[in-house]
Amino acid sequence: MEAGFCEYPNPFSQKPVHVDLTKAKCIVFWTKNPVPMLKHLKRLDDMGIKYYFQYTLNNYDDTGLEPELKCVEERIRDFQLLSERIGKEKVIFRYDPLILANGMRCAYLMRRVLEVANKVCNYTEKMVFSFADLDYQKVKLNLERKAIEVREFHDYEMETIGELLGKFGREAGVRVATCSERIDLSKYGIEHNRCVDPELILRLTDNDEEVARYLMGNSGQRNLCGCAKSVDIGIYDTCVHNCAYCYATRSVELARANYEKHLSNQQNKSII
Template identity: 30%
Template sequence: MIVSASYRTDIPAFYADWFLRRLEMGHVQVKNPYGGPDTLVPLRGPECDGFVFWTRNLDPFWPALAEVRARALPFVVQFTLTGYPKALEPAVISETRGLDQLRKLVDDHGGRTAVWRYDPVFATDLTPPAWHRETFARLVRALAGSVDEVVLSFAQIYAKTRRNTERAAARHGFAWQDPPTEEKRVLLGDLAEIARSRGLTPSLCSQPELLTDGGLFGGPQPARCIDAGRLSDVARAWGLDGAIAARTKGNRPGCLCAESRDIGAYDTCPHGCTYCYAVRAPDKAKAYRRRHDPQVERLGD
């Protein structure tokens, strides 16, 4: 089983102590976000094959990565770095720190452990298409030779996304939109070309309607964010035995992720990003982080 930690919250940035305690215990209870019984997820072999970590800040998590590797469990880090202004990402670390962390990850654990996410692409008058092209090109230049893939996607506008974005727009005085499909395709094609020009593979996360000719002729290709093949590459690079086998079992249309179990909880990430799909009310997520006890069995309690 591949363990995802977590696309529901940023465990490396905010819950490293909790994760290390659960790792020592060898399992974690996961609350069902849709109701129903908890799930018990193993965090050690042979039931656990490896980890995919999702984060914007690895500084609190370096000891946890070292411990996971010491237990001979391969991992991949999906690291989001966009360079957005504070009005959109009020509590995210600086671009410089993010770049330094990605380079350290690769230096310490190998190039296949790192996947950069320029995700989501968010259309505002603070971040128009020209801004995205310029910012993305700058980040590509900085990361070329360190990472080999960049995952793209446009922001998905759910009801909670719209509500939180409207509040932030009123507070900070910006305008935003969900662009037409063809405009999204054009920008994604431009970003893909910039990535390829520096040797990075551009991929698109779970938005098949935005693919152009399957990603074969200039646009990004479909992403496999939870990638058993990449985890297997990491295992081999570390001298571990055996390939990781997991069937493709996407979470939504167009998702090509391998089957996994996510151990996070919604409404617990205090980064406060305006476009976030995982938090209904940023203030409640911040309040949860303040009262969080690292000894609890499951996140969200």
């Protein structure tokens, strides 16, 4: 942000794409660990940059699905700390993805989900969830490497989950939405989410007219994605959380190598 630009490789051609940050008005962060960002937020505030966090907070402790994460209780405390620091409207709670692994039953999964949801519902305005997409080849390979067996959700299970989470949302005063899902759960009060949310962005930027015009542009996203127009500067094979269901990491060894590369040159034009 201080340099005024960055680059990221086009995921198809690998050619560098230049991003002008001098006109940036809002940043959406996706994370499972926001703590390292806390010390930088005042700098963004001082620059007049608005932001919010999509915070994925799953409870898959003891399943092998998220082996490099802190325990769920510590991550819940981090969620609460972030919300108290920046405001609950800026922290979106994601239980993403819902996944049935190693014989886990749907009822047991939902007990875990609601246990976390009830501990953070006073620290957020929205909950987002999705059902694990097992069609990605990288996902299949990562699960096979870890010898984790998973299965798809049955339609009736998705309906049951929708009913439970819809009831939770009404009682907790939290909006509940799905991310990139075909299934329509609107009868339970569940909407299709827009993770890059034009309504929230305009709210945070005080209805900035320039931002409004930009958000009206073609997002270029896949059909099921409701996100508004934005620029994603993330790069595959850079996360070291080693989650078994990840679609963005070919191998944890490559991700760790890229992470070390980043640490050795943090002033690089791109993440790595």
